Amino acid sequence: MNEPAIYGLMAEFDTPDEIVAAAKRTHAAGYKKIDAYSPFPIEELWEAIGFHHNRVALVVLIGGILGCMTGYGLQYWVATIAYPINVGGRPFHSWPSFIIVTFELTILFSVLAAVFGMLALNGLPMPYHPVFNVERFSRATEDKFFLVIFSSDSKYNEAETRAFLQSLGPKSIEEVPS
Amino acid sequence: MTQLLEEVEAGRKRAPVIEPGHSFSTVTAKISDVVLTRPLSIGWLAGVMFCFGLVNLLLLAVGYLFLKGTGIWGITIPIGWGFAIVNFVWWIGIGHAGTLISAILMLLRQTWRNSINRFAEAMTLFAVACAGMFPLIHTGRPWVAYWMFPYPSTMGVWPQFRSPLIWDVFAVSTYATTSLLFWFVGLIPDLATLRDRAKNIWIKRAYGALAMGWRGSARHWSRYETAYLLLAGLATPLVLSVHTVVSFDFAVGIVPGWHTTIFPPYFVAGAIYSGFAMVLMLAIPIRSIYGLKDFITERHLENSAKVMLATGLIVAYGYAMEAFMGWYSGNRYDAFLLWNRLHGPYAAWYYSLLICNIGIPQVLWIRKFRTNPVLLFLVSTVVLVGMWLERFIIVVVSLHRDFLNSSWGMYYPTKWDWFTFTGTLGLFLFCMFFFMRILPSISIFEMRTLLPESKVKAE
Numbered sequence: 001m002n003e004p005a006i007y008g009l010m011a012e013f014d015t016p017d018e019i020v021a022a023a024k025r026t027h028a029a030g031y032k033k034i035d036a037y038s039p040f041p042i043e044e045l046w047e048a049i050g051f052h053h054n055r056v057a058l059v060v061l062i063g064g065i066l067g068c069m070t071g072y073g074l075q076y077w078v079a080t081i082a083y084p085i086n087v088g089g090r091p092f093h094s095w096p097s098f099i100i101v102t103f104e105l106t107i108l109f110s111v112l113a114a115v116f117g118m119l120a121l122n123g124l125p126m127p128y129h130p131v132f133n134v135e136r137f138s139r140a141t142e143d144k145f146f147l148v149i150f151s152s153d154s155k156y157n158e159a160e161t162r163a164f165l166q167s168l169g170p171k172s173i174e175e176v177p178s
Numbered sequence: 179m180t181q182l183l184e185e186v187e188a189g190r191k192r193a194p195v196i197e198p199g200h201s202f203s204t205v206t207a208k209i210s211d212v213v214l215t216r217p218l219s220i221g222w223l224a225g226v227m228f229c230f231g232l233v234n235l236l237l238l239a240v241g242y243l244f245l246k247g248t249g250i251w252g253i254t255i256p257i258g259w260g261f262a263i264v265n266f267v268w269w270i271g272i273g274h275a276g277t278l279i280s281a282i283l284m285l286l287r288q289t290w291r292n293s294i295n296r297f298a299e300a301m302t303l304f305a306v307a308c309a310g311m312f313p314l315i316h317t318g319r320p321w322v323a324y325w326m327f328p329y330p331s332t333m334g335v336w337p338q339f340r341s342p343l344i345w346d347v348f349a350v351s352t353y354a355t356t357s358l359l360f361w362f363v364g365l366i367p368d369l370a371t372l373r374d375r376a377k378n379i380w381i382k383r384a385y386g387a388l389a390m391g392w393r394g395s396a397r398h399w400s401r402y403e404t405a406y407l408l409l410a411g412l413a414t415p416l417v418l419s420v421h422t423v424v425s426f427d428f429a430v431g432i433v434p435g436w437h438t439t440i441f442p443p444y445f446v447a448g449a450i451y452s453g454f455a456m457v458l459m460l461a462i463p464i465r466s467i468y469g470l471k472d473f474i475t476e477r478h479l480e481n482s483a484k485v486m487l488a489t490g491l492i493v494a495y496g497y498a499m500e501a502f503m504g505w506y507s508g509n510r511y512d513a514f515l516l517w518n519r520l521h522g523p524y525a526a527w528y529y530s531l532l533i534c535n536i537g538i539p540q541v542l543w544i545r546k547f548r549t550n551p552v553l554l555f556l557v558s559t560v561v562l563v564g565m566w567l568e569r570f571i572i573v574v575v576s577l578h579r580d581f582l583n584s585s586w587g588m589y590y591p592t593k594w595d596w597f598t599f600t601g602t603l604g605l606f607l608f609c610m611f612f613f614m615r616i617l618p619s620i621s622i623f624e625m626r627t628l629l630p631e632s633k634v635k636a637e
Contacts, residue, residue, distance in 0.1 A: 016634045023396075036396040039202060039371075040626040044634045046400040054397075056404040060412075074328060075339045083336040090340070097340040100423060104348040107416045108355060111409060115359045118405035122398045125390035132393070138374035140394045141367065143202035 007178035063113025071105030232604020269309035275453020276302025435576030444496030534564025
């Protein structure tokens with residue numbers, strides 16, 4: 001294998017309308033291992049490539065429940081078992097005083113789950129990725145929109161896929177070396 | 179009637195959130211060029227050097243404090259809290275506007291927030307950093323501050339979770355962490371933009387490392403948007419809780435002037451009031467110096483002024499209620515507190531507070547004042563002074579004459595108190611100066627979504 005393996009084919013578009021239409025047609029044509037890149041979030045775009053459910057909300061819910069239990073459990077344990085102090089005859093388990101720290105830890109754990117969960121599900125940090133090999137791809141963080149069909153897709157065939165992408169009317173098509 | 183119609187007409191024609199004629203690439207270029215290509219200016223260097231001087235003053239003041247102890251300050255018994263707590267509450271209040279703008283206004287779909295949220299969040303971080311320092315150095319033994327956190331120590335001692343001061347530790351540290359993460363998550367796509375636009379290889383690598391390989395994949399954006407929305411939803415109750423907990427530091431105590439249930443809402447409103455004043459004081463020079471008037475328009479100034487006016491009125495209601503309850507409760511100590519504010523040794527401070535926080539800001543009812551940057555800047559300064567005075571009245575005037583006149587006293591801040599306070603002002607501005615030049619001060623990707631061509635037309 002002297003030739004470099006191909007990671008996929010990349011088509012460039014100018015407007016959000018074009019990329020969304022192209023992504024829809026690609027998905028409808030049966031290509032499943034595809035991705036689209038845009039300089040800002042476009043809800044229609046992730047729907048178009050068939051990505052309907054992300055699990056971020058579930059991760060945050062789990063984080064929140066853990067935080068809530070940790071917060072209350074910690075205070076209960078400290079106040080009644082580890083270090084009970086009689087303050088003016090008040091009960092050791094004085095739950096109204098424990099609400100605030102429980103609330104704060106619920107928020108803290110949910111926030112940590114949201115940020116690190118999102119990064120982990122996205123596979124970030126990832127310093128190297130094949131798409132960065134395409135020079136024009138630097139515009140993906142400025143004003144251009146890209147659609148990639150991965151070579152790992154079962155329907156992928158270099159000539160046919162290229163012809164298909166050409167039929168979507170992109171500005172250019174480039175190979176993504178892996 | 180005609181005047182009302184004219185007002186409505188003027189409202190319809192009000193300034194847009196983003197000036198027309200911009201495209202994805204001009205928005206990107208205009209904001210990122212402030213960081214990447216703008217040459218160093220004499221003014222910036224002079225500002226940084228001046229603030230660096232103040233940072234050194236802070237180091238001197240804190241260094242001497244560590245050497246000598248809190249006796250160098252004006253605090254005595256009965257006024258054990260003094261400047262440290264006044265400044266703590268003032269700074270943390272200022273921090274609230276950043277989270278309010280980024281989280282609450284996002285949930286309310288106020289898209290005009292997109293051009294001011296980034297630097298308002300940075301302002302929050304720096305203000306919270308300044309705030310957090312004060313209770314720490316006020317303990318007198320800051321090197322054992324970690325005793326406030328629950329950890330299995332060899333002493334077998336645990337924090338007292340029935341104490342509002344421990345609630346404060348949790349509220350402020352959660353707030354600082356959340357603000358930092360929220361701000362950083364918002365920065366990731368913009369850091370990728372800077373990475374792709376930077377020419378110098380080292381600058382490229384630095385931004386690249388921070389952007390963590392962000393490539394704008396649709397799947398990533400989907401998770402990103404969910405996470406960002408949830409962060410906003412989590413930060414909203416959090417920001418309201420933080421100043422509520424700060425107010426519990428007072429309200430749970432039995433000192434007259436502190437022991438009142440109106441404190442939480444009135445503290446939160448005051449926090450947002452001073453926070454928006456600080457946002458305006460920063461936005462007005464930034465937009466003219468860095469040529470960002472297309473993005474921070476008259477509309478932003480006017481909206482911020484309206485928020486200030488509304489929260490200022492809530493604060494005014496708080497003052498009125500305090501005074502009313504002093505009379506209506508029939509409690510002689512509460513009645514004396516009111517008398518002491520109006521006629522006691524600190525009466526001049528109280529009247530200045532009323533003028534700064536209630537009197538002067540009423541000019542914001544007039545549209546002309548809300549859209550004039552210079553006047554807005556001045557009104558904001560007055561509000562910040564007024565809010566500082568409010569905290570001074572709450573901390574010092576309540577403490578200096580409580581139940582027994584044998585334990586009355588006076589509070590005189592020393593030069594070290596003033597050095598520490600001015601020092602934190604310097605630290606805050608020092609951080610802001612650097613932030614302006616090394617990170618995009620306006621969220622670039624959120625500005626792109628404000629352009630009409632970013633909307634996908636239905637097929």
